[in-house]
Each structure stands twice: as structure tokens, then as C-alpha cells.
Amino acid sequence: MPKFTYQAKKGPQEKVSGTVEARTRLQAVSIIEERGLFPLSIEEIEVSASSGSGGGGSRLRRARSKDLIVFTRQFSNLIESGLTIAQALNILFKQAANPALKNIIADIGEKIKGGETLSESLGSHPREFSAYYRAVVRAGEISGSIELVLSRLADFSEQEERTRSDILSALTYPALIVSVGCLSIYALLVYAVPQLTSMFEEAGEALPLPTQLLISISKALRQYWWLISLGIVTVFFIIRQAKVKEERLFLDKFMLRLPVFGEIILKSEMAQFTRMLSLLLESGVSILVALEVVSNTVVNSAVRAEIKNISSDIKEGESLSSAIKKSVYFPIYVVNIINVGEESGTLEKSLKRIAASYEQELSRLIRAFTALLEPVMILVMGLVVGFIVTAMLLPIFQINLITR
Numbered sequence: 001m002p003k004f005t006y007q008a009k010k011g012p013q014e015k016v017s018g019t020v021e022a023r024t025r026l027q028a029v030s031i032i033e034e035r036g037l038f039p040l041s042i043e044e045i046e047v048s049a050s051s052g053s054g055g056g057g058s059r060l061r062r063a064r065s066k067d068l069i070v071f072t073r074q075f076s077n078l079i080e081s082g083l084t085i086a087q088a089l090n091i092l093f094k095q096a097a098n099p100a101l102k103n104i105i106a107d108i109g110e111k112i113k114g115g116e117t118l119s120e121s122l123g124s125h126p127r128e129f130s131a132y133y134r135a136v137v138r139a140g141e142i143s144g145s146i147e148l149v150l151s152r153l154a155d156f157s158e159q160e161e162r163t164r165s166d167i168l169s170a171l172t173y174p175a176l177i178v179s180v181g182c183l184s185i186y187a188l189l190v191y192a193v194p195q196l197t198s199m200f201e202e203a204g205e206a207l208p209l210p211t212q213l214l215i216s217i218s219k220a221l222r223q224y225w226w227l228i229s230l231g232i233v234t235v236f237f238i239i240r241q242a243k244v245k246e247e248r249l250f251l252d253k254f255m256l257r258l259p260v261f262g263e264i265i266l267k268s269e270m271a272q273f274t275r276m277l278s279l280l281l282e283s284g285v286s287i288l289v290a291l292e293v294v295s296n297t298v299v300n301s302a303v304r305a306e307i308k309n310i311s312s313d314i315k316e317g318e319s320l321s322s323a324i325k326k327s328v329y330f331p332i333y334v335v336n337i338i339n340v341g342e343e344s345g346t347l348e349k350s351l352k353r354i355a356a357s358y359e360q361e362l363s364r365l366i367r368a369f370t371a372l373l374e375p376v377m378i379l380v381m382g383l384v385v386g387f388i389v390t391a392m393l394l395p396i397f398q399i400n401l402i403t404r
Contacts, residue, residue, distance in 0.1 A: 004028040004044050008037035029110065063101040063128050069157045071101060076150035085118055085146070104128060117141055132276055135293045139283035149283045156279050159359070160272070166363055167268075170370045174377055181381035186221075188388050193218040200395050208398065210391040252302040260369050266329060267365065269303045271358035278351035287314060303329060320347070 006028070007017045016037065022028035032039045063071075071092060078088035089109040096102040104125050111121035119138040122129040129137075133153060140149030197215050200207055207215070221228070256262040273294055280290035288311060295307040306327050313323035321339035324330045334354055341350025 004042050006032055006039055006042045008032055008039045010037055027106070029113075063098055063104055065157070065161060067096075067098045067101045068128055069154060069161060071096070071105070072150055072157060073154040076147050076154060079150065080147040086112055118146070130297060132280070132293050132297045135285060135289070136279060136283050139280070139285045143284045145283075152279050152282065156275060159275065163268075163271070163359060163362070167366060170366045174370055174373050177374065177377050177381065181377070181384075185381075185384055185388065188385070189214075189218045189221050193388070193392065194222070196392050196395075208391070208394045210387065211395050214388060214391040248301045249305065252300045256300065256302055260365070264362065264365055264369065265300060266303070267358050267362040269298055269300050270329065271355050271362055273298060273303070273307065274351045274358065275355035278348045278355065281351070282348045287320065 003019055003021050005017065005019050007015060010016050020028050020031050022031055028042055029039055032042075074092060074095070075088055078091060079085065083091070086109060089105055089112070093102060093105045093109065096105055107124060108118070108121045111124065112118060117138075119134045119141055122134050122137060136149050136153055137146065140146040143149075193214060197218070200211070200215075256266055276294045276297065277290055280293060281287065285293070291307060291311040291314070295304050295311070298304040298307060306329055310320070310323040310327060313326065314320060319339075319342055321335050321342055324338060325332075325335045337350050337354055338347065341347040
């Protein structure tokens with residue numbers, strides 16, 4: 001169990017210090033107060049991984065997205081039933097099974113007890129609660145409908161999780177084919193080809209061109225595998241660490257231009273953008289603030305730059321539909337739906353319809369892409385393996401013909 005050191009007031013002038021064992025900081029505060037003390041500071045004692053066993057040292061560092069969705073849904077239900085935020089958090093703390101989520105709830109409860117608002121306390125955990133999540137909660141606090149915005153957040157998170165799950169499940173089988181194929185090719189090149197190479201060298205015959213090429217590839221893979229691995233890691237690192245704005249923008253624009261794959265990225269970003277924007281507007285967030293929040297959650301920098309241009313046009317007095325009309329990423333039918341929504345006062349519903357449309361198109365595109373990808377990958381892997389087998393058998397046939 002974690003230990004905490006504390007300093008507390010015992011009386012008007014007397015200060016005391018000590019240690020206390022508790023599962024969370026919030027529980028430590030309760031124990032100290034039960035002793036008749038007023039806590040001034042509490043610090044958790046860091047315990048190294050090798051200094052002991054037990055549940056405290058094996059805590060999860062981050063709550064899973066599914067746990068956060070359940071937390072948001074239950075939080076909404078508890079507040080809707082008439083409980084205060086502090087009471088609801090106390091119940092959720094007792095019910096939480098994930099240690100990481102349990103600690104997060106305890107920390108949020110402690111900060112609220114110290115006078116912070118819910119949105120402010122969520123800001124201490126930006127990895128779990130994004131700027132978008134906190135903006136929606138802040139809007140709910142201002143409007144007094146925190147249970148409603150939490151329910152909407154849970155709906156949005158569930159839809160986002162379903163979309164992510166659909167994409168992962170669609171790509172699982174192709175990824176399995178690639179993994180098995182690459183392992184098979186690697187085994188043939190590194191283990192099977194060298195065995196036959198020695199036999200060919202003993203025969204002293206001139207080898208066919210495909211066999212010479214195969215032997216060269218096998219030698220390169222065995223002798224320079226570290227250099228190949230280093231090159232792959234370097235390219236991956238450069239892509240991940242492209243921090244210069246121009247480099248990141250160029251790379252993201254290139255990704256959007258890729259056939260099929262670029263369309264999947266674009267539709268995914270557009271679906272998330274319209275759904276997020278609709279939820280923020282429903283919660284009472286102004287259009288400019290909503291666009292700023294959403295732009296910070298968009299992954300592709302090219303789409304993010306386009307959203308910032310839309311925001312700038314709105315600042316200059318244009319409507320959302322006229323600003324979006326200038327974008328190269330939104331088709332005309334989307335502009336028309338948004339225009340109708342603005343004129344009828346149902347912009348949020350229009351954005352939801354667009355998001356649902358993009359999500360349906362995304363699902364259809366992924367199914368079509370994977371349906372086409374699977375046979376292509378099988379064919380490519382078959383051709384590669386076929387080339388290796390043929391290149392290894394050609395010298396054997398040649399030797400047999402000569403010996404006859």
C-alpha cells in the first residue's frame with residue numbers, strides 16, 4: 001500500500017509531521033483529518049520497483065479508453081439522480097476496478113474538495129481527458145447541465161470507440177497475412193537459402209541469374225540486418241518526430257494524396273471534426289472557441305490548418321457554410337447541409353448528420369479496401385515465395401540435366 005508523508009496543524013500554533021498508509025491521496029487526507037489534524041501538505045513516498053512487492057508498485061499508469069467511457073456514463077447517471085459531484089466521485093472511486101482510474105478519480109475528488117471546478121481538476125490528467133473533453137465539461141458547468149454534457153460525451157466516446165474498433169478489426173486479418181508472409185520469407189532467406197548455397201558452390205556450376213540475385217539478397221540480409229533495421233527505425237523516427245511545421249504539413253498533405261489510404265484518413269478526420277463540433281455547439285460553446293478546441297484535436301496538420309482558416313474567415317464575419325465552401329476537403333453537399341442548418345437554426349443536427357454520413361462512408365471504404373487488400377497481399381506474398389522457391393530449384397534442375 002502506498003505511503004504518504006504529511007505536515008499538518010494540530011492547533012493554532014503547533015505543526016506536526018508524519019507518515020500514513022493509504023490507497024490514495026484522498027484516503028490519506030481522510031485518515032489525517034480523523035486524527036484531529038488539519039493537513040497542510042501531503043507527498044507520496046516513491047517506492048522503487050525492487051524494494052518490495054504488492055499492489056502499490058504494479059499500478060497501471062494510464063486508464064483505458066473503455067474505462068473512461070464507463071466512468072463518464074456512470075458519472076452522468078449519478079449526477080442526474082440528484083447526487084453532488086463529490087458524492088458521485090466517491091461512489092465511482094469505490095466501484096472502479098482499474099487502479100489507474102481509481103487514482104485519477106481520487107485526485108479529481110481531492111482537487112474539487114480543495115475548491116477547483118470539475119473542468120479544472122480534469123486538466124491535471126490531460127492524457128485521459130483531452131482539451132475537447134474539458135471544454136464540453138466547462139460548457140456544462142456554465143450552463144448548469146453537467147449531467148447532459150457528460151451523457152453526450154459518453155455517446156461521442158462510444159461512437160469513437162466503435163469506429164476505432166471497426167478499423168482495427170478490418171485491418172487485423174491483412175496484418176496477420178503480412179506478418180506470417182514476412183516471417184516465412186525471412187526464414188527462407190536467412191535459413192533455407194544458405195543451406196542450398198553451400199551445395200551449389202560445391203557443384204562449381206554457373207548459377208542462373210535469379211539464383212544469384214536470391215543469394216545476394218540473402219547475404220545482405222544476414223550480414224547487414226542491423227543496418228537495415230537501423231534504416232527502418234530512422235525513417236520511422238523521422239516521420240514521428242517531424243516537428244517543423246513545413247515538414248509535418250508536407251508529410252500530411254502527401255498522406256492525404258495517397259489513393260484509398262488518403263481518403264480513409266480524410267473521412268476519419270472529417271467525421272471526427274463534425275461530430276466534435278456538433279457536441280461543442282450543443283453544449284453552448286461559441287463557434288470560434290469550438291473550432292479552436294477541435295483544431296487542436298485533429299491529427300492531420302493539413303486538415304488542422306484548413307480548420308484554422310475556416311475560423312479566421314468566421315472571425316471576419318463569414319458564416320460557417322461560406323467559410324467551409326473555400327476548403328478543398330469539404331464537398332459541396334456538406335456545404336449545402338450546413339447552410340440549411342444555419343438558416344433553420346439546426347446547425348448541430350446538420351453536423352451530426354454529416355458526421356454519421358462520413359462514418360458510414362468510412363466503414364464502407366474500409367470494408368472495400370480490406371476486401372481488395374487481402375487477395376492482393378496473398379498474391380504478392382505468393383509471388384515472392386514462388387520466386388524464392390523457383391530460384392532455389394533452378395540450379396538443382398540444371399545440375400540434374402548436366403549429370404545426365
